[in-house]
């Protein structure tokens with residue numbers, strides 16, 4: 001089974017450790033803060049108090065044997081950057097590092113992070129879209145132009161079928177599925193009737209999806 | 217056009233302000249930190265230095281006229297909680313508050329937050345799923361049992377078509393779309409050939425999706 005090391009037990013690090021453990025993986029938690037390490041002993045496979053930049057400690061922990069090391073150190077950007085490059089130096093095959101902003105993220109890419117994540121930025125963008133559109137529920141970004149979104153049914157669609165609404169020819173989007181309570185209607189046909197409470201799972205160009213979510 | 221107020225210009229607050237402005241909305245940024253307010257003047261519609269718990273200041277800003285107020289104060293949980301309840305007291309119709317953990321979130325719900333978000337936790341869970349499955353790229357949760365996921369093409373699917381692979385009859389999942397470079401093939405037919413590098417957008421029951429992402 002895979003084993004992971006999470007460096008930094010902040011809110012992000014703690015949730016990551018707990019979810020990986022819940023999924024059945026072995027997780028080593030590392031932090032300089034003794035209290036956080038003490039707490040982490042309750043839910044992590046192992047928890048060690050250490051400075052993630054201490055080469056000797058990391059070597060003794062066999063850090064390069066982990067399937068992935070996640071650098072979840074936040075406010076201290078210098079520690080975050082130096083820890084990341086050290087991981088690559090020590091031969092860790094997959095290093096995931098958390099960036100606080102775009103410039104920080106560029107530095108991490110250049111010094112060898114295999115994956116850079118922007119938790120605050122990504123969630124902010126997701127929230128912005130939810131706030132912008134009353135009926136916007138969730139989304140997957142397929143490419144820079146295409147997405148899949150979930151929207152609650154516009155009132156003008158209720159009790160009509162897909163052909164009458166003309167979703168594909170007029171609005172240039174594809175209804176991939178309809179969520180009706182706990183039921184999922186997959187790849188609905190043109191005669192599929194829509195009812196109040198339906199949630200539409202739609203694929204299309206971002207601009208067309210924005211127009212769709214403005215429909216009343 | 218809608219107007220929003222973001223209280224707290226941390227990494228999350230800043231990204232939220234920028235995205236809402238990019239979408240064309242008016243955004244008021246508020247923080248106690250003068251430097252952050254100075255920076256925010258460059259990208260927010262308005263930026264004001266203030267303590268978000270100062271009732272008189274908030275009233276003079278006409279806080280209850282905003283379509284939504286987002287409490288993006290982080291580390292200071294007490295400020296975050298007191299600011300949230302104050303927003304509701306002042307008649308703000310929609311208050312979104314950022315929670316650092318589940319208990320904090322429960323408090324926010326009880327005191328009237330219209331929406332509670334957990335950016336660090338949600339991103340950690342998303343990352344955990346990506347780390348767990350080699351080819352797991354993104355996912356939308358449709359219901360407690362069904363999801364849409366993106367996976368990179370299993371090697372055994374390359375140069376076969378959907379009928380040969382038998383995705384629907386054998387694996388009980390539906391390929392909604394194929395991402396090929398910048399191209400998107402929507403609702404592919406049974407004769408659709410798959411090639412190396414394809415990314416499959418698949419809908420199914422969570423257990424069947426897990427089985428699918430284990431295929432080599």
Ligand SMILES: Nc1ncnc2c1ncn2[C@@H]1O[C@H](COP(=O)(O)OP(=O)(O)OP(=O)(O)O)[C@@H](O)[C@H]1O
Pocket residue numbers: 007008009010011012013030031032033036050051052053072073074075076079336
């Ligand atoms: N050199 C280091 N070695 C080990 N742990 C460290 C080091 N530097 C910082 N940390 C720890 O990393 C953790 C996360 O950092 P911090 O709280 O600054 O980030 P954050 O981005 O605000 O976190 P989050 O948003 O996940 O709550 C802290 O618990 C801190 O003690």
Ligand SMILES: Nc1ncnc2c1ncn2[C@@H]1O[C@H](COP(=O)(O)OP(=O)(O)OP(=O)(O)O)[C@@H](O)[C@H]1O
Pocket residue numbers: 120223224225226227228229246247248249252266267268269288289290291292295
């Ligand atoms: N009472 C207050 N009024 C206005 N702003 C406040 C108040 N308390 C804290 N802030 C501001 O909120 C901002 C975000 O808070 P903080 O940095 O503690 O949270 P965070 O969760 O680590 O942020 P992020 O993860 O978004 O970077 C800070 O810039 C801080 O100055």
